[in-house]
Amino acid sequence: MNRRFLAGARSGFRIFLPLSIGLIPWALVTGVALTSAGLSVVEAMGMNLMVYAGVAQIATLPLIMAGAPLWLIGLTGLALNLRFLIFSAAIAKGFRGVPLRLRIPSGYLLIDGVFAVCTERLLSVRDRHWRFGYFLGPSLWGWGLWQCFVLTGVLGAGALPQDWSLEFMATIALMVILVPLSRNRPMLVAALVGGLASVLLRGMPLKLGVIVAIVIGIVAGFAASQLLPERKEV
């Protein structure tokens, strides 16, 4: 730890702070959703520490609780997280000169918000101590905030009435992520085709329809991007 590291951490924290507040409702909802699905406090927090990805947690949970085969759960989780492969490729240069033992935990901590606000300066600044602080400061803050408010949601869910259809909060949470994603046409095509296919294929055994629908959706989105002129807004 040196002064340049701390200066970087402070700058990163300051730039991420406003955006990080948006994590709070999402974390509370994740906590409530994990509990409503039937997990105990230990199971919910165990999953939360191991996975640390709200979308993947909420979305794979119905498959897990329905007893879907493990490979299907793994593949669905992977499809939901493939964006991180792109993020990881885009931000990797920001870790030049940072030793491997620090890059491994950095991968665990990488979340959408920090990627969105920090990547540009991570790529342009030369000082590796400053850069690592600039990534680690906001990432640790986001991690702490997330764990605290998921725990609050998990503990608070018990106080909420059982017959309030709380499981629907998981659907709303996924919609809140999906809607802004679908702002351009190929993305919208991917979502509409994926959703429709999933409804039509719901009778497939072992919940296989979900993964088939995801693949059909990806193909449709990619085809649309080749055929339609790309425009920002629908």
Next chain:
Amino acid sequence: MDGIWLWISFALVSMATHLPRGSFIVLGQRASLPPTVQGALRYAPAAALAAIVAPSIFVVEGAVQPFNPKFAAAVVVLMVTLRWKNPWLPFIIGMGVLLGLRKGLGF
């Protein structure tokens, strides 16, 4: 699903999260992703989210039923999300509509 299987599934979802996250950060300068692959992968999250959300909105007890309280609530959530940036609003209004229809009107 219970006990050990539950934890094995958590471990799998954990791997499915942290392998993509760590991939290029851990590999460093030795690897990069071809642009075509990046282009196709962009559509995975939208397709996956929709594939999970759609049945929970349109399917009631195994049958497609487009007009049901969850669908009505989802339409309202869609409009709220498009109109306002407030992170709490979709949850408050969406749950309000669903509970209003189910409890108030008895759907």
